[in-house]
Amino acid sequence: MDASYLDLLMAQQEEVAEAEGGGGGIWVVADLVDGGVAPVTLEAIGAARNLADSLGAYVYGVLLGDGVADLALALYQAGADGVRVADHPALASFAAETYLAVLADLFAAEQPEAVLFGATDMGQQLAARLAQRMGGGLIEHTVALSLDEATRALQASFPVYGGEYFEIAACPQARPQFLTVEPGAFAAPFIDPYRQGSPTMLDVTPLEPAVRRVGEADGFAPPPVPLNRARLIVAAGRQAGDFALVERLAAALGGQVAGDRGARDAGWIESGQVVDLRSATVAPDVYLAVGIRGDTFHNAAIEQARFILAIHPDPQAPIFEVADLGLEADPQQVLPLLLQALE
Amino acid sequence: MRVIVVLGHVLDPRGIAVNRRAGRVFINRREYILQPADRCALEAALRIKDEMPAEVVVLPRSPLPDDDVLRQALATGADRAVYLAGDGLAAADDAAMARLLAAAVERLGGADLILTGATTLDTGQGQLGLRLAEALGWPHVADAWALKTSDDRLEVVRQEGAGYAVLEAALPVMVTVAPGALEPRYPDGARLINIYRGQGEVAAALETWDAADLVDADALQPLLERRGQEFPPERERGVRASGGLEEMARSAADALRRQVRV
Numbered sequence: 001m002d003a004s005y006l007d008l009l010m011a012q013q014e015e016v017a018e019a020e021g022g023g024g025g026i027w028v029v030a031d032l033v034d035g036g037v038a039p040v041t042l043e044a045i046g047a048a049r050n051l052a053d054s055l056g057a058y059v060y061g062v063l064l065g066d067g068v069a070d071l072a073l074a075l076y077q078a079g080a081d082g083v084r085v086a087d088h089p090a091l092a093s094f095a096a097e098t099y100l101a102v103l104a105d106l107f108a109a110e111q112p113e114a115v116l117f118g119a120t121d122m123g124q125q126l127a128a129r130l131a132q133r134m135g136g137g138l139i140e141h142t143v144a145l146s147l148d149e150a151t152r153a154l155q156a157s158f159p160v161y162g163g164e165y166f167e168i169a170a171c172p173q174a175r176p177q178f179l180t181v182e183p184g185a186f187a188a189p190f191i192d193p194y195r196q197g198s199p200t201m202l203d204v205t206p207l208e209p210a211v212r213r214v215g216e217a218d219g220f221a222p223p224p225v226p227l228n229r230a231r232l233i234v235a236a237g238r239q240a241g242d243f244a245l246v247e248r249l250a251a252a253l254g255g256q257v258a259g260d261r262g263a264r265d266a267g268w269i270e271s272g273q274v275v276d277l278r279s280a281t282v283a284p285d286v287y288l289a290v291g292i293r294g295d296t297f298h299n300a301a302i303e304q305a306r307f308i309l310a311i312h313p314d315p316q317a318p319i320f321e322v323a324d325l326g327l328e329a330d331p332q333q334v335l336p337l338l339l340q341a342l343e
Numbered sequence: 344m345r346v347i348v349v350l351g352h353v354l355d356p357r358g359i360a361v362n363r364r365a366g367r368v369f370i371n372r373r374e375y376i377l378q379p380a381d382r383c384a385l386e387a388a389l390r391i392k393d394e395m396p397a398e399v400v401v402l403p404r405s406p407l408p409d410d411d412v413l414r415q416a417l418a419t420g421a422d423r424a425v426y427l428a429g430d431g432l433a434a435a436d437d438a439a440m441a442r443l444l445a446a447a448v449e450r451l452g453g454a455d456l457i458l459t460g461a462t463t464l465d466t467g468q469g470q471l472g473l474r475l476a477e478a479l480g481w482p483h484v485a486d487a488w489a490l491k492t493s494d495d496r497l498e499v500v501r502q503e504g505a506g507y508a509v510l511e512a513a514l515p516v517m518v519t520v521a522p523g524a525l526e527p528r529y530p531d532g533a534r535l536i537n538i539y540r541g542q543g544e545v546a547a548a549l550e551t552w553d554a555a556d557l558v559d560a561d562a563l564q565p566l567l568e569r570r571g572q573e574f575p576p577e578r579e580r581g582v583r584a585s586g587g588l589e590e591m592a593r594s595a596a597d598a599l600r601r602q603v604r605v
Binding site for chain 1: 356359361363368436437438441464465466467468469470472473474476477478482483484485486488489498500503506507508509510511512513516523524525526566567568569570571572573574575578579580581582583584588589591592593594595596598599600602603
């Protein structure tokens with residue numbers, strides 16, 4: 001049997017049939033990035049697929065944009081049973097009023113059980129306003145989902161204090177349940193190239209936007225973030241070797257440059273950038289200690305950091321005891337490789 | 344011009360310790376601070392007041408056990424604060440608060456601009472401001488970094504990809520302010536003392552409204568239900584990367600990508 005015949009057979013079998021009359025289902029509103037479907041949307045469809053299979057419900061995707069009808073295939077292949085497309089020049093860029101009107105009309109007719117958005121700029125805004133308009137509950141920045149079979153409610157975990165722990169919440173009564181899904185939190189779904197379907201087009205009535213984009217904010221610079229509130233810190237120590245590499249790494253990661261007392265004595269940083277119990281304690285999401293030996297005062301000052309990566313040539317350096325990941329290497333040799341690997 | 348600021352409080356993270364092994368949050372010091380993003384929103388309102396004649400009114404974003412944050416806002420420069428109390432209020436979630444606040448805004452006689460924080464420090468939820476905009480039927484601008492007002496228009500700077508863009512809207516509008524957008528000012532010591540002593544006009548600026556006068560009890564029913572907490576696995580410290588230099592660099596890059604989600 002040749003492959004093309006098999007393809008044909010599979011394609012016939014996998015033609016997705018939609019339920020007549022609709023009703024219920026888990027809906028995913030797609031985010032677009034660079035003319036394609038955003039990874040977070042595919043992840044959300046994957047998560048919705050798992051839940052829908054337990055619930056005995058269908059998964060639907062919604063695409064809004066200009067010239068986006070072709071992207072429907074990506075949603076089908078990721079696991080959607082049906083796709084609705086709103087294709088209109090007025091939807092080319094995110095316009096809250098028109099997007100909301102299209103989605104509110106659609107969901108009023110379809111009565112979804114749950115609606116998932118990506119926790120992106122657009123998804124966060126649409127989810128909150130739609131939830132209020134339709135009387136639904138909303139859980140933002142969901143990182144895990146489970147099912148409460150008694151009430152058919154989705155139980156969602158979201159991070160508290162930046163991920164120190166997670167709160168679990170559910171919306172047992174009101175429907176639809178709105179959720180925004182944190183990018184990268186769910187596994188990318190299996191892409192089934194044999195799945196396909198024909199999307200339904202939606203009517204779009206453009207509304208006059210109340211908020212108008214004037215242009216780029218030339219010359220606007222956000223206020224500097226003090227070290228104790230920085231989210232990512234790249235800190236240098238005596239063994240850092242080449243400070244320019246440390247600065248390049250900070251720029252590549254979008255972090256702030258700091259150091260220990262040794263780095264200050266070497267003249268690399270100002271005294272305001274010293275991380276030390278006697279100067280400033282920090283609590284970033286990520287702390288990179290480059291060539292810092294890590295004395296008691298320094299290590300106590302980074303106690304609140306959520307992830308510590310240490311690079312130091314001496315295997316006995318105390319910094320390794322507090323680090324989540326340690327690299328026993330000369331920073332001067334390993335940093336260029338790290339910069340390369342990050343690109 | 345009337346500017347309403349919606350603000351809330353949060354347990355000071357420096358006073359809590361999360362024990363992952365025990366699966367518990369230990370509160371060593373029950374001290375509340377203003378939500379950092381709400382504090383930026385208050386600062387934005389006060390900067391408008393510095394520029395032009397404006398009245399700054401403060402409302403709470405969530406049910407508050409006491410009115411400390413409102414007093415703090417008054418001491419910082421707000422003209423008027425309304426504390427919302429009531430029996431059914433304690434359980435209210437963002438959906439219920441949005442309805443209640445919309446009714447409170449109506450009773451205040453409307454406003455030209457409403458400001459609140461774009462996200463909360465603890466739960467990271469940013470829905471209240473947007474829900475309030477929807478309840479009032481106003482347009483919104485989310486995650487503002489800078490504001491400039493004239494009599495009937497507002498210019499807002501917000502992040503757009505890697506850069507920043509200027510948006511323009513007609514008043515009234517609801518704006519959520521990004522945490523860290525502005526360097527907030529501190530409360531005035533003398534005003535703070537007067538408020539707590541109940542002296543002077545600042546003390547008279549704090550009113551208490553009963554939620555039952557604003558909305559029905561049904562409107563305060565929460566939609567969300569807390570179902571517990573979950574703790575990430577305990578941190579395994581002291582792990583060393585293995586292999587040659589390149590392998591180490593790669594595992595470090597992978598770990599960083601997982602953490603930063605670049």
